Amino acid sequence: xxxxxxxxxxxxxxxxxxxxxxxxxxxxxxxxxxxxxxxxxxxxxxxxxxxxxxxxxxxxxxxxxxxxxxxxxxxxxxxxxxx
Numbered sequence: 075x076x077x078x079x080x081x082x083x084x085x086x087x088x089x090x091x092x093x094x095x096x097x098x099x100x101x102x103x104x105x106x107x108x109x110x111x112x113x114x115x116x117x118x119x120x121x122x123x124x125x126x127x128x129x130x131x132x133x134x135x136x137x138x139x140x141x142x143x144x145x146x147x148x149x150x151x152x153x154x155x156x157x
Contacts, residue, residue, distance in 0.1 A: 108135045111134050112132070115130070119131055
């Protein structure tokens with residue numbers, strides 16, 4: 075009985091880890107963070123009375139999106155050099 079309980083615990087943990095990894099690489103997460111970054115940037119630019127805040131807020135959002143797209147490439151290069 076203890077072994078069955080341990081197996082179920084391990085399966086449950088593995089499922090949680092799989093879900094966490096899927097979330098970390100999901101487009102839903104990326105888009106949410108990009109939109110949140112855009113909104114915060116707009117608010118900051120309005121607060122400091124910067125001109126054309128809607129356009130200028132695209133810079134940090136675009137940087138975030140580009141960084142998420144390039145990270146998989148960088149990770150593959152890093153893994154290749156380690157092996």
